[in-house]
């Protein structure tokens with residue numbers, strides 16, 4: 216990457232990875248809303264995480280200052296990203312690692328597949344990572360005859376169930392333990408047929424299966440939560456310890472990381488390692504924090520690779536308002552507080568990034584026209600903005616992207632004509648008063664305020680319309 | 696005090712009782728209310744639906760209309776939120792820095808009703824009487840955009856005869872969200888269903904809030920269910936007296 220601007224950066228390519236759904240959000244949501252088991256699982260899970268997180272955040276007297284610090288560090292990173300990435304590359308290389316630059320998902324998949332193939336292994340163990348899901352790495356590896364094994368428990372459930380993740384942190388949040396038991400019985404090699412749905416028994420079954428895999432696989436693929444530019448240190452935070460096994464046991468370690476994950480200095484981690492666990496899992500401290508700096512001779516992986524992934528991020532960075540979305544530390548607090556996510560679940564967003572952050576990140580990575588319904592998948596209630604540990608103003612971004620979508624329409628639409636007409640009318644008080652009278656006279660609503668014509672029929676599916684009053688306020692005022 | 700009423704297009708057209716109550720209440724407290732008739736709409740619907748350029752003329756009109764007044768009040772947290780957090784942005788987007796700073800000036804003098812009463816006029820007991828079991832829904836924009844905090848509850852606690860019952864999961868959105876209720880009607884309805892379930896669980900006769908829009912949404916759902924609970928704007932409760 217150079218710091219010279221060479222024209223419009225490109226968005227994430229089509230046909231690879233998981234950033235686009237095959238349905239619009241309202242259509243996908245309609246299906247999800249009808250699934251009462253899903254509604255119950257999600258309602259229970261999000262309420263539990265919310266309460267846990269709120270309790271530990273309330274203990275931190277400097278929470279708001281930490282949020283400000285996190286936001287400031289990220290804003291600084293975005294302002295000098297190319298320079299920091301070059302610094303990171305130099306530091307990783309000096310420590311014995313190899314840095315690869317991937318412009319998009321296709322390049323990243325090719326780089327990783329070639330690196331794995333070079334080791335001769337036909338299997339890799341994987342640390343839970345959003346970036347590798349974004350690019351569809353598992354599919355690319357499988358196409359090359361390499362079996363990827365997810366080692367995060369929830370990710371394993373999703374993989375064995377031939378399912379898609381529906382939450383950033385708890386990918387199987389849409390599953391309850393009875394469903395997990397069924398998946399294990401059906402798909403897990405060597406599983407005990409007497410397995411119960413006791414969480415301890417389920418975890419033990421997964422452990423038995425995974426231990427075998429850890430000990431016999433020489434290559435691991437991970438993502439990274441942070442990368443420190445000044446030292447070249449990569450950081451993975453996780454709760455189970457399975458990640459640490461992958462990061463320490465194999466001979467070769469390949470890390471795929473979005474370019475926005477870099478932080479300038481080691482001290483910056485102080486801020487994020489306080490913010491992340493409290494906002495995400497509701498823990499005071501993260502259980503397993505693994506850090507590595509290149510190769511340590513005789514200890515841990517001896518081949519260490521870092522793949523720096525763009526895949527549309529430079530395009531996001533070019534938008535001064537939109538680039539806030541790159542500040543995200545993937546804590547998923549915004550999902551857990553979102554009233555839309557709580558009811559529709561993650562699959563409705565069609566992308567590996569669901570919930571409020573998905574609604575502003577996916578359309579920017581792909582170009583807004585390829586995810587045009589996502590910026591509208593919010594009531595703008597603002598709960599996400601309050602919850603975000605790095606203070607991303609998600610409502611502002613949503614509205615910004617809606618405007619970008621409207622601007623991208625080349626021809627006038629029914630909506631744009633109506634909006635322009637409404638603005639014109641409201642800019643002429645006499646016309647406005649006439650329109651108020653007309654609205655009152657026309658029994659637009661038909662019977663008892665029910666059954667508006669499309670597109671307004673959405674209102675009357677579940678709600679009556681108010682009876683128009685005999686007098687508007689301004690008529691009353693004029694008579695007073 | 697001379698107070699300009701920013702009625703909001705929704706209250707003007709569909710919920711004039713909320714606006715009339717605001718006038719009655721402020722006059723009863725000894726203030727002079729004026730109604731600048733050039734006002735129409737703050738443009739929030741345009742901005743939130745992706746039409747900031749169409750909203751520009753409405754921002755210009757709003758700023759021109761209310762710039763002469765020292766104190767402006769609206770019976771809506773959402774429209775005050777638009778004035779405070781969107782108007783200057785719309786102006787800047789159009790490159791009109793002068794309009795942006797005028798808009799910021801108007802925003803500084805614009806208050807939601809409970810803010811005006813508690814912060815500017817310094818009253819929590821407005822002398823109201825309202826003998827009904829009532830629950831309060833805090834509305835997202837009042838709660839999170841302009842942060843009215845517990846001001847409405849402090850006002851309601853002083854209302855004689857009023858039996859205030861706490862709304863479970865009060866801070867969850869009712870699902871209105873302007874055009875969200877139409878574009879994502881199914882999700883909006885699912886959110887509304889939960890809000891109504893909580894309202895009904897309180898056993899209240901009345902659900903109140905500081906925004907006519909959310910009340911229209913919750914009230915429209917309750918009416919469809921024939922639930923027997925009515926929605927009443929905060930201003931109407933505060934304007935009620937033994938005499939009325």
Ligand code: SF4
Pocket residue numbers: 542543544545546547548549550572599602603604605606607
């Ligand atoms: S946008 Fe904020 S709250 Fe949402 S996942 Fe990212 S960091 Fe967490």
